Amino acid sequence: MNDVRRRTVLAAAGGTAIAGKAATARAQAPPAPTSDAPRPGPESGPYETRIRALMARMTIDEKLGQLQQFAWTGDTGPGGGQTAAAEKAARRGRLGSVLNIYGARTTNTLQRMAVEKSRLGIPLIFGLDVIHGMWTTFPIPLGQAAAFDPAVAVWDAEVSAREARSNGVHWAFSPMMDVTHEPRWGRIAEGDGEDPYLAATLAAAKTRGYQGDDLRSRHRLAACAKHMIAYGGVEGGRDYNTVDVSEARLRNFYLPPFRAALDAGVATVMASFNTVSGVPAHGYRHALTEILKEEWGFRGFVVSDYNGVQEMIVHGYAADRSDAARLAFNAGIDMEMASTTINEYGKRLLRGGQITTDRLDDAVARILRLKFRLGLFEHPYADEDTAIAGPTKASRAAAREAAGRTMVLLKNEKSTLPLDRSGSIAVVGPFADSTDLRGSWAGTWADAFRPVTVLDAVKDAAPKASVSHVEGVDASGRNTRGIARAASAARATDVTVVVVGEAATLSGEAAVRSELGLPGHQERLITAIADTGAPFVVVLLSGRPLTMGGWLDRTPAVLQAWHPGIEGGNAIADVLFGTVNPGGKLPVTFPRAVGQIPIYYNHENTGRPYDRSNHYTSKYLDLAYGPQFPFGHGLSYTTFDIGEPRLSVSRVRAEALRKGDTVEVAVAVRNTGRRKGDEVVQLYIRDPVASIVQPVRRLSGFRRVSLGAGKATTVRFRLSAEELGFWTQDPHGRFLLQKGEIRVFAGNSSLAKGGRTLTII
Numbered sequence: 001m002n003d004v005r006r007r008t009v010l011a012a013a014g015g016t017a018i019a020g021k022a023a024t025a026r027a028q029a030p031p032a033p034t035s036d037a038p039r040p041g042p043e044s045g046p047y048e049t050r051i052r053a054l055m056a057r058m059t060i061d062e063k064l065g066q067l068q069q070f071a072w073t074g075d076t077g078p079g080g081g082q083t084a085a086a087e088k089a090a091r092r093g094r095l096g097s098v099l100n101i102y103g104a105r106t107t108n109t110l111q112r113m114a115v116e117k118s119r120l121g122i123p124l125i126f127g128l129d130v131i132h133g134m135w136t137t138f139p140i141p142l143g144q145a146a147a148f149d150p151a152v153a154v155w156d157a158e159v160s161a162r163e164a165r166s167n168g169v170h171w172a173f174s175p176m177m178d179v180t181h182e183p184r185w186g187r188i189a190e191g192d193g194e195d196p197y198l199a200a201t202l203a204a205a206k207t208r209g210y211q212g213d214d215l216r217s218r219h220r221l222a223a224c225a226k227h228m229i230a231y232g233g234v235e236g237g238r239d240y241n242t243v244d245v246s247e248a249r250l251r252n253f254y255l256p257p258f259r260a261a262l263d264a265g266v267a268t269v270m271a272s273f274n275t276v277s278g279v280p281a282h283g284y285r286h287a288l289t290e291i292l293k294e295e296w297g298f299r300g301f302v303v304s305d306y307n308g309v310q311e312m313i314v315h316g317y318a319a320d321r322s323d324a325a326r327l328a329f330n331a332g333i334d335m336e337m338a339s340t341t342i343n344e345y346g347k348r349l350l351r352g353g354q355i356t357t358d359r360l361d362d363a364v365a366r367i368l369r370l371k372f373r374l375g376l377f378e379h380p381y382a383d384e385d386t387a388i389a390g391p392t393k394a395s396r397a398a399a400r401e402a403a404g405r406t407m408v409l410l411k412n413e414k415s416t417l418p419l420d421r422s423g424s425i426a427v428v429g430p431f432a433d434s435t436d437l438r439g440s441w442a443g444t445w446a447d448a449f450r451p452v453t454v455l456d457a458v459k460d461a462a463p464k465a466s467v468s469h470v471e472g473v474d475a476s477g478r479n480t481r482g483i484a485r486a487a488s489a490a491r492a493t494d495v496t497v498v499v500v501g502e503a504a505t506l507s508g509e510a511a512v513r514s515e516l517g518l519p520g521h522q523e524r525l526i527t528a529i530a531d532t533g534a535p536f537v538v539v540l541l542s543g544r545p546l547t548m549g550g551w552l553d554r555t556p557a558v559l560q561a562w563h564p565g566i567e568g569g570n571a572i573a574d575v576l577f578g579t580v581n582p583g584g585k586l587p588v589t590f591p592r593a594v595g596q597i598p599i600y601y602n603h604e605n606t607g608r609p610y611d612r613s614n615h616y617t618s619k620y621l622d623l624a625y626g627p628q629f630p631f632g633h634g635l636s637y638t639t640f641d642i643g644e645p646r647l648s649v650s651r652v653r654a655e656a657l658r659k660g661d662t663v664e665v666a667v668a669v670r671n672t673g674r675r676k677g678d679e680v681v682q683l684y685i686r687d688p689v690a691s692i693v694q695p696v697r698r699l700s701g702f703r704r705v706s707l708g709a710g711k712a713t714t715v716r717f718r719l720s721a722e723e724l725g726f727w728t729q730d731p732h733g734r735f736l737l738q739k740g741e742i743r744v745f746a747g748n749s750s751l752a753k754g755g756r757t758l759t760i761i
Contacts (some may be wrong), residue, residue, distance in 0.1 A: 002683065004568050006424070009530055011233070013015075013042065013291070013623055014276075015574075015649070016159065017576065025269055029705065030134030030667035031206075031597035034205045036736070040102065040212035040701070041055075041065040042404055044533060045369065046201060046370035046388055047368075047369060047373075048360040048536060049371070050372065050377075050451070051368045051369060051372065052365075053187075053367050054120065054122070054364065054368060055361060055364060055368070057120060057625070058120065058272075058364070059594055060346070060350065061094055061728050062093050062119070062342050062353060062359075062488075063360055063361070064092060064094070064121075064342065064346040064347070064360070065089060065092070065093060065094030065095050065096060065262045065343065065366045066095075066122070066335075066363075066364050066367050066368065067096060067099035067187060067334060067335050067336060067342050067343060067346070067363055067364070067367070068089065068094070068095055068096055068097075068128070068335070068336060068340060068342070069096060069099055069136050069303065069335050069336060069338070069342040070082040070085055070086040070089065070095060070098050070338070070376050071093075071098070071099050071337075071338050072086065072098055072099065073100065074101040074200075074357045075190040075720055076166070081430060082338070083466060084343065084556060085307075085667055086098050086110065087113060087343045088119065090110055090117070091113045091114075091116040091118060091120030092113070092118060093116040093119050093120055093121075093179050093714075094343075094365050095114065095124060095353050095419070096124065096125065096335060097124055097126070097127060097171075097303075097335060097367075098110065098124055098125075098126055098380070099127040099128065099129075099173075099302075099337065100124070100126050100127075100128065100129075101126050101128070101168070101169075101688075102134075102164070102167045102169050102445060103167050103168060103387075104167050104382035104383065104384040104387040105384055105669045106164065106168065106333070106415070106710075107126050107167070107168025107381075107382055107662040107700065108168060108381045108382055108384065110124065110349075111123060111124055111126075111168075111381055112128075112381075113381050113617050114380075114639060118567060121369055122368070122371070123373070123376035123377060123380040124376075124392065124534070125170050125171050125278065125367075125370065125371060126168055126170050126171065126175060126363040127169070127170070127171035127172070127221075127224075127374070128164060128169045128171070128173070128439060128443070128468055129172075129173050129174075129443060130160045130161075130164050130169065130173070130174060130177065130221070130443075131172075131174045131190060131441035131565070132144070132156055132159050132172070132174075132439060132441055132460050132671070133156060133159065133160050133163075133399070133438075133442065133444070133446070133565060134167070134169075134395060134443075134445065134446065135163050135257035135388065135389075135390045135391050135395070135445070135446055135449055135562065136158070136159050136391040136392075136395035136398070136449075136450075136565075136566055137151075137399065137438040137439065137442045137446055137449075137451070137565040137566045138152075138155070138156040138160075138398075138399050138402050138403070138565045138566075139402060139403050139406045139439070139484070139562055139563065139565050139568070140189045140190070140439035140441070140563045140626075141153075141175070141176060141189070141190055141191055141192060141202075141426045141474060141505075141564055141566045142188060142190070142191065142193060142543065142544070142562060142587060142588070143439075143561075143564060144156060144192075144202065144406060145191075145192035145193050145198060145202055145561030145587035145588075146406045146407075146408050146560075146562065146584040146585060146586060146587050147402070147405040147406045147583075147584055148198070148541050148584070148585050148587075148680040148702055148704050149405055149704045150201055150205030150325070150523065151203055152204050152206075152405055152406065153175075153205040153206040153209060153399045154208065154209035154598045155174075155204070155209070155401075155402050156171075156206070156208025156209065156219075156402060157174075157205075157206045157210040157223075157229060157399055158210075158219075158401070158415060158430045159207045159395045160210070160220055160221070160308070161209070161210050161211075161212075161220050162219045162388065163388045163610035164221055164720070165217075165219060165220060165221055165382075165390065165396070166218065166219075166382065166383070166387045166388045167382065168381075168382035168387075169221065170221060170222060170270070170374050170376070171221060171222040171224065171267075172210055172221045172222070172223060172224065173208040173224045173226060173270065173653075174206065174210070174224060174338075175182075175202070175203050175207060175223065175224075175225065175226075175259065175261065175262065175333060176191050176226050176227065177191060177192060177199050177203040177226070177257035177258065177620070178190075178191045178200075178226075178227055178230075178231040178232035178254075178349045179191065179192070179193070179194060179195065179196050179232050179253060179254060179257065179408040179596040180194060180232030180233065180602045180624055181194055181232070181353045181597075181599075181651060181724065182232065182233070182234065182237040182597065182598060182756055183237070183516060183544045183545045183588065183591065183597060184236070184237030184238075184514065184594070184597065185232065185234060185237040185238075185239065185330060185512060185544075186239060186440070186506075186507045186508050186509060186510065186511030186512050186513070186515065186543070187231070187232075187239065187508065187509055188232075188507070188543070188544045188545075188588065189363060189381070189439065189440050189441075189507040189508055189543030189544060189563070190258075190440070190441060190509075191232065192587055193586075193587030193588035193631075194587070194588045194600045194601070194602070194631060195587065195602065195631065195699050196252070196253050196254070196256040196257060197234075197256070197698070197699045197700060197712055198337050198440050198699060199256070199257040199588055200256045200257040200259070201227065201260070201265075201584045201702075202259035203257040203258070203260050203261040203264070204224070204260040204261060204263065205264075205638055206648050207223045207225070207261045207264040207265065207266045207445065208264050209442050210222070210223040210279040210624075211223055211264075211265060211267065212453075213267075215267065215373045215374045215375070216369075216373070216374065216378075216379075217724075218376030218379075218383070218730070219640075220595075221598075222267035222268060222370060223261070223266050223267055223376060223578070224266070224268040224269065224270050224300075224303065225258050225261040225262070225266045225268070225269045225590055226269070226272070226305075227270055227271065227272030227273070227274060227281070227283060227286045227305060227677065228269050228271055228287055228288065228292065228302075228360055228685050229250065229254055229272060230245050230250060230272070230274065230276050230281070231242045231243070231272035231273065231274050231281070232517070233245055233254070233274075234274055237512050237513055237597075238285070238390075238512050239273070239350050239509060239510050239511075239512055239578055240274060240486060240510075240671050241274060241385075242259075242274065242275050242692070243274045243275060243276055244277050244278075245276060245277055246729060247727075247730065247731050248726070248727055248728055248729045250276075250287075250296070251727035251733065252726055252727050255291070256310045257290075260654070261704075262296055262298055262660065264590065266300065266368055266371065267373070268300050268301055268302070268303055269292060269299045269300065269301075269303070270300065270302070270304070270305055271284075271288060271302060271304050271305055271308060271417055272305065272345070272674060273305055273308055273311070273332060274307075275315060277467055280306075280308075280315045280330065281312070281316065282304055282305075282308045282311075282312055282314045282327075282328045282333060283312055283317055283318070283328055283331045284307050284331060284426075284449075284639050285331040285332060285546075286586075286731065287332075288302055288331050288332030288333065289332035289532070289610075290483070291733070292332065293332060293734055296300040299366065299369065300366060300369075301333070301334035301335055301363065301366035301367050301369075302333055302334045302368065303333070303334065303335040304328065304333050304336050304337045304339070305336055305337060305348065306337050306338045307337070307338045307339045307501045308337070308339075309324050309325065309328040309333060309338035309339050309341050309342065310486070311482075311488055312324045312328065312342055319592070321339075321341045321344070321345065321727075322341070322345040322348065322349065324347050325341035325342045325344070325346065325349060325531070326354045326355060327347075328342065329346075329355050329359065329363070330354075330355060330359065330423055330589075334362075334363040334366050334367060334450075335363075335367060339672065340476075340588075343685075347448040348478065350488045350500075354652060355395075355526045358625030360644075371695050374725075375587055377482050379435060380716035383720075388597070389754065390448070391449055391450055393398055393424075396514070396566065396567050398566050399566055399567040399580060399704070400567035400571050400574070400686065401496070401566055401571075402565075403561075403564040403567055403568050403570075403571030403572075404571040404574050404575060404582075405580075405678075406558065406561075406564065406571075406584050407548075407559060407561055407564075407571065407572070407575045407582045407584050408560040408582065408584040408585060408586055408631070408633075408634045409420070409557075409558075409559055409560075409575075409582040409629070409634060409635040409636065409637070410558040410559070410560050410587040410629055411552070411555065411556070411557055411558045411585075411588075412556070412557045412605075412635050412637075413556045413557065413649040414556065415589045415637075416535065416537055416556040416557040416716075417557045417559070417575075417576065417578075418536055418575075418576060418577050419462075419495055419537070419576050419578075420494070420495075421461065421462040421464065421571060421577055422462070422464050422689075423465055423495070424465060424466040424467075424468070424492070424493040424494045424495075425458060425462060425465050425466070425467050425468075425494065425495055425496070425497065426467075426468045426469070426470065426486075426489040426490055426492070426493040426494055426496040426497070427454060427455045427467060427468070427469050427472070427496075427499065428469065428470045428486040428489060428490070428497070428499070428525070428529070429471070429472055429473070429474055429486075429497055429499040429500045429522075429525060430453050430471060430474050430475040430477070430499070430500060430501075430522065431499040431500065431501055431539075431541050432453070432456065432469055432470075432497070433453050433454070433455040433456075433469055433471070433477065433498040434453060434454075434472065435450050435451045435453060436475065436503055436504055436506050436594075436646075437451040437452075437453070437504075437505060437541065437563060437565065437566070437569065438451055438512065438565055439504050439507075439508075439543060439563030439565065439570035440504045440505070440508025440509070440543055440563070440567060441508060442504070442508050442565075446566075449518065449562065449566060451565070451566045451567070451568055451569065451638055452566070452567055452569035452570045453569045454497070454539065454569045454572050454573065455467070456468050456496065456501050456569060456570075457570045457573035458573050458576070460570070460573070460575040461574070461577050461711040462577065463623075463657075467494075468489050468493065468696075469489075470482055470485045470486040470489045471486075472485070472486035472498075472525040473520065473521055473522055473524070473525050473530075475502075475503045475519065476503075476519055476520050477518065477519040477520015477521045477522040478520050478683065478688060480521045480524060480525075482741070483521075483524060484528070486525060486528065486529065486534050487528040487529060487531070487540075490529045490532045490534045490536060491532045493534070494535065495534075495536060495537070496529055496533045496534060496536040496632065497537055497539060497576065498526055498529055498536055498537070498538045498539065499535070499538075499539045499541065500518055500522045500523065500525065500526065500538060500539070500540060500541070501518070501522075501539075501540050501541030501542045501546070501561075502518075502519055502541070502543065502544075502546070503519075503541045506519070506543070507542070507543025507563075508543065509546055510628050511543075512521070513544075514549075514594070515542065515592070515594055516545065516546050516547045516594055517546065517547050517548075517549060517645065517736075517757070518546065518551075523550075523551050526538060526551040526554070526555065527550075527551060527554070530554040531634070535556065536555070536556070536557045537555075537556065537558070537559065537576070538551075538555050538557070538558040538559070539558075539559050539561050539572055539576075540558060540559065540560050540561060541561050541562065541563060541564075542560075542562065542563070543562070545586075545588055545590040545591065546590070547587065547590075547591055547592065547593055547594060547628070548628060552628070553716050558751075559572070559575060559576070560584075560586075561575075574652075578600075578675075581636055581637045581638065581675060581676065581678065582635070582637070582678040582704075583634070583636060583679065583680065583704060585632050585634035585680045585748075585749070586629055586631055586632060586633045586634060586749075587631070587632070588600075588629045588631065589629070589630060589631050590627055590628045590629040591627055591628060592624060592626075592627065593629045595622065595623065596618065596620070596627070599627055599748035600755075601631035601632070601696075602631075602695040602696070602697055602698055602699070602750075603695060604693045604694070604696070604698060605693055605696055608618040609642070610625050612625070624643075629750050630749050630750050631749065631750040632680070632748065632749035632750045632752075633749045633750075633751075634748075635657070636673075636676065636677045636678065637675055637677060638671055638676070638677040638678065638684070639671070639672045639673040640669055640670065640671055640673075640677070640679040640707075640748065641666070641669070641670045641672050642667060642669050642679070642681060642746060642748055642752075642754065643667060643668035643669070643745040643746075643754065644667075644746065644755065644756065645665045645667050645683070645744050645754060645756050646665070646666045646667070646668075646756070646757065647663055647664070647665055647744065647758055648650070648665075648666075649663055649756065649758075650756075650757070650759060651758075651760075651761055652758065652759075652760055652761070653760075654737050654738075654739055654760050657721040657724065657737055657760070658721055658737060660720070660721075662718040662719060662720045662722075663717025663718065663719045663758060664716055664717070664718055664744070665683060665701070665716070665717040665718070665719060665744060666714050666715070666717075667681050667714065667717070667746040668712060668713075668714050669681050669705060669712065669713060670711070671705070671707035671708065671709055671710060671711050671712070671714060672710075673709060673711055674709050676706065676707065676708045676709060677707065678704055678705065678706045678707075679704070679705055679707065679748060680702055680703070680704045680705075680748065681702065681703050681704075681705060681715045681746060681747075682699065682701075682746065682747060682748060682749065682750070682752060683699070683700050683701035683702065683704045683717045683743055683745070683746050684698060684699055684700060684742070684744075684745040684746075684747075684750065684752055685697075685700045685719070685724070685742055685743065685745070686695045686698070686742070686743040686745070687699050687741055687742055687743075688741060688743060689738070689741070690726065690736075690738055690740075690742075691736065691738065692728060692729070692736075694726060697745070697750055698723075699716035699750070700719060700723040701718075701723075703715045703717075707719060719744070719758070721735075721737050723740070724737060724742055724758075724760065725737035737760070738760070739760050740760060741757050741758070741760075741761070742754050742757070742759075742760060743755050743756075743757055743758075743759055743761050744757070
């Protein structure tokens, strides 16, 4: 993708404000304490007159039907597909949406039932789990976060929207912005890691990438911010599990990405499966109504997750299906996915006064509003003649460049990488010739399009080299009969590329692991290669941080490639041979062992922080202190010098900050090596004394810059009240900006040492 294209999508993502809160500040971080201006009322929207006129003609059954979403034949949860029920309800005008349906001809057939057979002809919204690509699969979202470049999220969203909308899809159940400290949780692959600032930046970028400026465009999708709220905090990393969270943690950690998506114009929000301090999120009025709709003024609609309303019975919160409908609807759920409690019991609840007509009309208006915004009343059908049938040359190029930007060089002793394109190369390991590169949310719709394998890409990138291949072990790590042959291949070649990791099925929804090492005996393969004494590198594929054990010390170079998508093999080869100089950084901490979890950079201090000279401090007896690799870590084939931050002022009045003043932070960065490369300049702050204990570090700005050998630039950030203050335990939302010292750090990871002090007076 050329530089003009990159600048265009970067601007669309607010890229010029990545470094702080300049032009597009609000979308990049937690909401400002001064954002109390009222939002436009429902009567002020462009479609409100038409919505009121249509609702005046609707029966109660038709209104309740708009709140129902059925699943097509795809089965994403208990209960299976609801195809027959969807067709019947569409003809009767008692259906609002269908998920898991795609293809211009298929969607048009069902849409005609709703538009041409029902009494009022209200079109359906078709939703699909377009998470990191449709036909053209991009790196998993966790990998996209590693790029520290919102343009990557925009590329994915724009290509996805174009492909999906042409196939009759209107709505993507993305972006997923659940911040988490839990790498055992499979859905970490679907999110942006452990930092709320990074997640907020990417949530805003991806929302804009999907939606653009006009949802009526045939190249745009409605986005869905999910999952509200605190899903990433599930105990033990077990999916759907319990979360117990304070109000301060909710507002400072889990909510900022949702507010960023809202400020970027996100059309819908999805509730989460977990409980939140004893209340299932589908019944958590505090988040879905009090914060989202009342405090923030959200005018889109809230959709349940698959069967999530009915599952409140199993949680032990709702007595029966009628009670579940009452609790969810009054909490703020507007559309019910898969389960049918609100549709079935709505009339009875209305008659009994347990839900109100005003609440029903509010939910229906929210859903109709999106249908009007999507232009479905004027253009309900997809153009079957122009439907995109697969990846294009341009979409593959975008996916390849995106994947290259997500690669993180974890280790590179004695400049083992990049590799020479001549001589002999052995490519071994369970994923050396595997097409399992797309990731956990590459749907069955993309199965027809084979990803480029690492082996094929190496052969293509090094046509003059002699390239051999041995699997060694299978992906499960059980079949070890090929290890000896792999070691022999390593002895016979100049260098060996060992491609290991976890299959895509080991991450994603309901894919929780109690151990995070390489599956089975994959580590034995690396050890056997190391025992030969021959040069080798390891390429690591995964949907989460993995623990590395003893093999890491014996490995000269390690490249973290995530699940990189349809062009993943080519992107890996681009980095291995130096066509692309890796510039990605870790969006999540890599633990040394599972027993360290949760381990994350933005933790609070203890009263006895680690001190190697004092036994009575916070540590493990049987493990070295600190992570294997910290948040923000990532190497390059060149070197960079990042200077200490320079503040525009050393003292600033709290009142001035509250009124919108900012403090500029300038950071000089120089490429001190011999080749062009990318560095991510990272800005962190610490509030050492506060009325609520603050994290030891908080990411407050970042910028990925590309510099030629010997070149330098200055990156500028702006710190506002949003970065320097914090939310309290007040359930009504109280933001504090307190006087005192703030430490400001700049560097290339969360371990940044160069610092200055800013005093708020």
